[in-house]
Structure formats: C-alpha cells, structure tokens
Amino acid sequence: MNKTRMMTLLLAMVMSLAVVSLLWAGTKVEDEFVMQTKEYKKHTYNLVHFTHKKHAEEYKISCGECHHDDQGKALDLKMGDNVQRCIECHTKPGKAPKGKGKKKLKGAEKRAYHAEALHQNxxxxxxxxxxxxxxxxxxxxxxxxxxxxxxxPGGKMK
Ligand code: HEC
Ligand code: HEC
Ligand code: HEC
Ligand code: HEC
Structure with missing residues (x-):
C-alpha cells in the first residue's frame, strides 16, 4: 500500500468514527450530571447538578415534560431514542438582555436564550x-x- 492510499484509508476511518459518534451523541444520558452547556463562553453562576434519572423515575415525570419537538410539542420518548440538546433550538447562551430602555423580551423571543428556556422549564x-x-x-x-x-449552589460564582 502506498502512502496516499494509506492516508485515504485512515481518513475514511476517522470520518466514519465521527459519523458514528454523532449518531450516538443524543441517545445516551448520564443518570446525574452537572449542567454545563459547552456553548457558553463562561458560566457566571455555580453549576447546577441535575438528577435526570431520579426526575424521570422517582419523581415520575414523563420525558415530554422536558423534551419536545421543533414545534414545542411534547415528545413521547423511551430510553435509547435520539434526543436533541436544549441549546440546539434555544440557541443563545445565557439570559435575555435586560438593557435599560429596551423593551423586555417575552415568550419565544425570550426563550431563544437558553437560560430562560431552562429556568422556565x-x-x-x-x-x-x-x-x-x-x-x-x-x-x-x-x-x-x-x-x-x-x-x-451558593449562587453567583466568586
Ligand atoms: C425534568 C426534565 C427531564 C425529564 C423528565 C427527562 N429529561 Fe432527558 N434531559 C433533560 C435535560 C435538561 C437534559 C440535558 C440537555 C442538554 O444538555 O441540553 C437531558 C438530556 C437527555 C439526553 C441526552 C441528550 C444529548 O444529546 O446529550 C437524552 C438521551 C435524554 N435526556 C432522554 C430522556 C428520556 C428518554 C426521558 C424519559 C425517560 C427523559 N430524558 C426525561 C431533562 C429531562
Ligand atoms: C431549578 C433550578 C434553577 C434555578 C432556581 C435557577 N437556575 Fe439559573 N440555571 C439553571 C440551569 C439548569 C441553567 C443552564 C446551565 C447550563 O446548561 O449550562 C441555568 C443557567 C443560568 C445562567 C446562565 C449560565 C451562567 O452561569 O451564567 C444564569 C446567569 C443563571 N442561571 C442565573 C440564575 C439566577 C440569577 C437565578 C435566581 C433568580 C437562577 N439562575 C435560578 C437552573 C436554575
Ligand atoms: C415537571 C416537573 C419538573 C421539572 C420540569 C424539573 N423538575 Fe426538578 N424536581 C421536581 C420535583 C417533583 C422535585 C422534588 C421531588 C422530591 O424531593 O420529592 C425536584 C427536585 C429537584 C432538585 C432537588 C432534588 C434532586 O433530585 O436533586 C433539583 C436540584 C432539581 N429538581 C433540578 C431541576 C432542574 C435543573 C430542572 C430543569 C433542567 C428540573 N429540576 C426540572 C420536578 C421537576
Ligand atoms: C427541536 C427544537 C427544540 C429543542 C431541542 C428544545 N426546544 Fe424548547 N421549544 C421549542 C419550540 C419551537 C418551542 C415553542 C416556541 C416557544 O414558545 O419558545 C419551545 C418551547 C419551550 C418552552 C415554553 C413552554 C413549553 O414547554 O412549551 C420551554 C420552557 C422550553 N421550550 C424549554 C426547553 C428545554 C428545557 C429543552 C431541553 C430539555 C428544550 N426546550 C429543547 C424548540 C425546542
């Protein structure tokens, strides 16, 4: 095998791995995790610990109370289904700006900001x-x- 062929093969392998991990990305979830959405440049409040499994099983909350489709309609899910992250649709990191004199955002415009959507939910x-x-x-x-x-925990980061 010559060098170019070797490189092509390697590249193909890396690409198929990337595709596989993309496909898997939204189907698995930890029982408990810290909410630290990576699209945020910086968090200003101490990170929130979320008990995903407890919410679903112990508190008996259906998946669709938190996960919905691109119309906001509750999804009927089971473990193993592919789920999008909140920020894929509520795309702006952080809270809505409160700028003086500006009109306050409401409804969907406000919830375009990720933290507003999470807080509301x-x-x-x-x-x-x-x-x-x-x-x-x-x-x-x-x-x-x-x-x-x-x-x-404790509020604002020091
Ligand atoms: C009380 C709210 C709530 C309930 C109930 C809930 N989830 Fe979630 N789930 C979340 C949050 C919040 C995340 C983190 C999403 C993020 O990072 O944007 C998440 C993440 C996930 C992920 C990982 C998504 C990814 O791409 O990383 C999967 C899969 C998932 N949930 C499936 C389910 C299933 C199946 C159920 C029902 C058995 C369920 N969830 C019930 C709130 C909930
Ligand atoms: C029920 C739990 C809950 C409560 C109560 C809550 N938050 Fe949050 N907050 C969250 C979650 C979850 C996120 C999303 C974090 C992420 O995905 O990285 C968030 C995100 C944020 C963010 C953007 C991320 C950052 O650290 O800069 C700010 C700012 C924030 N919250 C401030 C507040 C303030 C101020 C209050 C009280 C008025 C408050 N939160 C009350 C759960 C909560
Ligand atoms: C549809 C209802 C519902 C939603 C949505 C929900 N929770 Fe809860 N959560 C509960 C209930 C009910 C309890 C308290 C149960 C008890 O202690 O008996 C609770 C308790 C908690 C607690 C304390 C106990 C524990 O399990 O850690 C935290 C922290 C928490 N929730 C975080 C969150 C965050 C963060 C979100 C949003 C991503 C969220 N919850 C969304 C219903 C909900
Ligand atoms: C596939 C895109 C998409 C994803 C992923 C998504 N949302 Fe939404 N969400 C919407 C749309 C569309 C609406 C309706 C427009 C609006 O009112 O903001 C909505 C509405 C909401 C609302 C308003 C009240 C309600 O329940 O209808 C809340 C709160 C909310 N989303 C929180 C979340 C949280 C928390 C997550 C992650 C667990 C999430 N969304 C994931 C698209 C999405």
Missing part, C-alpha cells in the same frame, strides 16, 4: 409541585428548589 414545575406539596403536607416549604442559591 425547571422553575415552573418546581413552583407548582411545591404548592401542592405544601397544601397536602401542611408545611411551609416544598422540596423542589426555586431559588438561585439552591439550584446554583
């Missing part, structure tokens, strides 16, 4: 859950975190 459910939990158990606090410091 996580916090809306936590608030609703705590509300019924408090009523049911006649207590003052529910277990689902709704404050910056609880989700981002």
């Amino acid at each position: 996580c916090i809306k459910c936590h608030k609703a859950f705590n509300k019924s939990y408090k009523k049911e158990h006649k207590v003052k606090k529910g277990p689902a975190p709704t404050s910056c410091k609880k989700c981002h």
Whole structure:
C-alpha cells in the first residue's frame, strides 16, 4: 500500500468514527450530571447538578415534560431514542438582555436564550409541585428548589 492510499484509508476511518459518534451523541444520558452547556463562553453562576434519572423515575415525570419537538410539542420518548440538546433550538447562551430602555423580551423571543428556556422549564414545575406539596403536607416549604442559591449552589460564582 502506498502512502496516499494509506492516508485515504485512515481518513475514511476517522470520518466514519465521527459519523458514528454523532449518531450516538443524543441517545445516551448520564443518570446525574452537572449542567454545563459547552456553548457558553463562561458560566457566571455555580453549576447546577441535575438528577435526570431520579426526575424521570422517582419523581415520575414523563420525558415530554422536558423534551419536545421543533414545534414545542411534547415528545413521547423511551430510553435509547435520539434526543436533541436544549441549546440546539434555544440557541443563545445565557439570559435575555435586560438593557435599560429596551423593551423586555417575552415568550419565544425570550426563550431563544437558553437560560430562560431552562429556568422556565425547571422553575415552573418546581413552583407548582411545591404548592401542592405544601397544601397536602401542611408545611411551609416544598422540596423542589426555586431559588438561585439552591439550584446554583451558593449562587453567583466568586
Ligand atoms: C425534568 C426534565 C427531564 C425529564 C423528565 C427527562 N429529561 Fe432527558 N434531559 C433533560 C435535560 C435538561 C437534559 C440535558 C440537555 C442538554 O444538555 O441540553 C437531558 C438530556 C437527555 C439526553 C441526552 C441528550 C444529548 O444529546 O446529550 C437524552 C438521551 C435524554 N435526556 C432522554 C430522556 C428520556 C428518554 C426521558 C424519559 C425517560 C427523559 N430524558 C426525561 C431533562 C429531562
Ligand atoms: C427541536 C427544537 C427544540 C429543542 C431541542 C428544545 N426546544 Fe424548547 N421549544 C421549542 C419550540 C419551537 C418551542 C415553542 C416556541 C416557544 O414558545 O419558545 C419551545 C418551547 C419551550 C418552552 C415554553 C413552554 C413549553 O414547554 O412549551 C420551554 C420552557 C422550553 N421550550 C424549554 C426547553 C428545554 C428545557 C429543552 C431541553 C430539555 C428544550 N426546550 C429543547 C424548540 C425546542
Ligand atoms: C415537571 C416537573 C419538573 C421539572 C420540569 C424539573 N423538575 Fe426538578 N424536581 C421536581 C420535583 C417533583 C422535585 C422534588 C421531588 C422530591 O424531593 O420529592 C425536584 C427536585 C429537584 C432538585 C432537588 C432534588 C434532586 O433530585 O436533586 C433539583 C436540584 C432539581 N429538581 C433540578 C431541576 C432542574 C435543573 C430542572 C430543569 C433542567 C428540573 N429540576 C426540572 C420536578 C421537576
Ligand atoms: C431549578 C433550578 C434553577 C434555578 C432556581 C435557577 N437556575 Fe439559573 N440555571 C439553571 C440551569 C439548569 C441553567 C443552564 C446551565 C447550563 O446548561 O449550562 C441555568 C443557567 C443560568 C445562567 C446562565 C449560565 C451562567 O452561569 O451564567 C444564569 C446567569 C443563571 N442561571 C442565573 C440564575 C439566577 C440569577 C437565578 C435566581 C433568580 C437562577 N439562575 C435560578 C437552573 C436554575
């Protein structure tokens, strides 16, 4: 085998590996992980620890409460299905700008910012859950975190 052939073969191998890993990328998920979306240049709040498996199994939340299609319609998933990451559609890293005098973004425009979409998804459910939990158990606090410091342990990064 000459050198050019060898190189072509190597290149083909590398490319097929890349394709395979792309295909696999969205079908696997850790039971627990730290949310650190790599498209962010820099995180400003301490990283959030998310118990994916617990949410789905112990808290009995269906996949479609968090994963939806390109219309925002809940997906009916099972483990092993290919799932897109939130930032693939809510593409702008961080929170929506609050610039003085500018009109405040709402709805889908606001949720184009990744952190706004995540906050809405996580916090809306936590608030609703705590509300019924408090009523049911006649207590003052529910277990689902709704404050910056609880989700981002300690709050802002030093
Ligand atoms: C409470 C919300 C929630 C529930 C319920 C949930 N997920 Fe997820 N899932 C997430 C979040 C958040 C991520 C991280 C996405 C990201 O990095 O953008 C994720 C990531 C994934 C990934 C990895 C995607 C990738 O490309 O890295 C897969 C696969 C997945 N989930 C499948 C499922 C399946 C199947 C179910 C139901 C059995 C489920 N999820 C239930 C919130 C949830
Ligand atoms: C395939 C593209 C796509 C992916 C991936 C995606 N979204 Fe969405 N999402 C949409 C669209 C489209 C809408 C509807 C437009 C809008 O209201 O922002 C939407 C709406 C939402 C809403 C508004 C309320 C609702 O549930 O309808 C929230 C919150 C949200 N997404 C959070 C997330 C989170 C969290 C993830 C990752 C676990 C995620 N999205 C992944 C496209 C996507
Ligand atoms: C549809 C409902 C729902 C959504 C969406 C949801 N959660 Fe939760 N989460 C819960 C419930 C219910 C609990 C508390 C259960 C208990 O302790 O009994 C909880 C608890 C937690 C806790 C504390 C306990 C633990 O398991 O670590 C963290 C941290 C948390 N959620 C993070 C998140 C994040 C981050 C997101 C968004 C990516 C999210 N959750 C989305 C329902 C939800
Ligand atoms: C239920 C959990 C939860 C709560 C409560 C919460 N966040 Fe977040 N926040 C997240 C998740 C998940 C992300 C996405 C991180 C990622 O994917 O890298 C995020 C992202 C962010 C980001 C962009 C990333 C960064 O570090 O710069 C900022 C800023 C932020 N949150 C600030 C806040 C502030 C301020 C509060 C309180 C008003 C708050 N968060 C409350 C879960 C939460």
